[in-house]
Amino acid sequence: MHELSIAEALIDLLRRRAGPEAKLVSVGVRIGALQGIDGSCLQFAWQAALAGTNWQDVRLDLEPAPWTLHCPACGRTWQPAAATADQTACPCGHTPATPAGGDELDLLFYEVQTPVASGVGEDVCASTKGDGP
Amino acid sequence: MKVPVVENVLKLNDEIARLNRRAFQEAEVFVVDLIGSPGCGKTALLEATLEHLRGTVEIGVLVGDPATSRDGQRLARRCAHVVQINTGNGCHLDANQIRQAAARLDLNRLDILFIENVGNLICPVSFDLGQHVKVGMFSVSEGDDKAAKHPHLLLVSSLLLLNKMDLLPHVNFDLEHFHQDVRCLNAAVPLLELSVKHGQIEPWLNWLTCQGQLQQGTSRVA
Structure with missing residues (x-):
């Protein structure tokens, strides 16, 4: 049940890191097996916490870390x-x-929309997802 | 564009916990985070502890519950420094709740501060509150598999308590099995058997005395 607190802490951290207006696409988090966090509960809490905000469509990628x-x-x-x-x-x-190992609870990355050069007039939602840093 | 970070999700909580820890150290108060299932006897243990240590040490209690101030009222009959924290839907206490609640106490007057966490063996384990030690509490009526099922609590606890030993003949609880599970996960942690209802808490009082002296380097805890 602490998944909602975890989701809220994650959102706080991202607002500080990326800025509240950042155009986020996805967020990666590593979760250790000892943390007692249920992945689907965290996904649900993430969606509930962001519903109606500018980040409501941001994808949460969970990477389990074994004990x-x-x-x-x-x-x-x-x-x-x-x-x-x-x-x-x-x-x-x-x-x-x-x-x-197994007690990790780390934000690994966040993915933001790549800014498009002005005057191009293309879809500003294009991102370089998956290209890595 | 992916921005790599690698930062603990609970960083903000941990930063506040660090501030709490500094405040507790400056006030020379020994802080215990008591974690256990609902009904394992956390409040009863604190009531008995307050009775035993009355007049020898000054104790404060921050008590967390989803709702009601019943525990706070029980403890306030025996202690002048009690703050009830209602978490609403929250299943654990976090460092910020402790910071706000502790601000309502005069920490400099206290020798020991107990934090009675919300009854739960999972969620409170992840949150640093700024305490000196986390203590995990079980009772025989919960069954002998509870230590094995909650490895994270076993790993972070500085002390384990097993309560309701008076009920042992009446419940399905294999004491040897329980001890074995505990040792598999944490070979070093002391495990004390208590019967709070019958006032059998001497091992806990002795441990508390030793810890208080160790932490403070003085004999303020009688």
Whole structure:
């Protein structure tokens, strides 16, 4: 249920980073498995929080980050299938392993419409989506 | 055009939490964020703690609930420094709510400030409030799988409490299984067994005393 708070915090961060009038196209966020965040709930909260605003059509791209463990005894690092207690034993016999990832909650990028040179008169919504920085 | 950022989504919360932490340190008040399910005994534990420590240390409580000031009223019978926070639809407390609520207390008069978080084992874990420690609280009537099902709480907690030990003979709760799950996730965290209803909270009081002394470097916490 904290997805709405997360969505609002994300919008706050973007207003500061990109500016409230920025013509956003999409936003990328990495979510660790330990954060207890449900992706579809966050999508819903994102849409609800932005409904009726200039950002209501901005796409939210979620990148899940798996729970990662490191065994201090044998040095093995692995990603268990689930973030649960019964997944923490290392095959070398050492228990427990130490967490080495999975608690991320990071804004990775935001994508803005590429400004079109004045006088071109083309669709100003064109973007260079997917070209990378 | 993609603009790479990589910044914690809760950066703003964390910045306010840092301000809170500085204010708590300057006032030399030890701050505990108490996290547990609805009904695990958080308010009862604080009531008993206030009774036991009356006259020895000055305690304040910020208590979060979605609605009503019932917990605040219960605690105010035993404590002069209580602020009830109603979160409405919110399932957790955030650093800004703590900042506003703490401003209503004279922190310099306090030795310990308890933050009783909204009853929930998931959402409060993600929000830094500026506390010194997060304490995770369970009770045997919730079932022995609750530690295993909430790994993030297990990983961030400095102390775990298991309450309602008096009910153990009457409920389905495998104590050994619970301990095993806890150790799998966090080998170092102390786990204290309490029966708040029967006043059996000595291990918790002892821990609190040690922590208060460690944090402040003084013996202000008797």
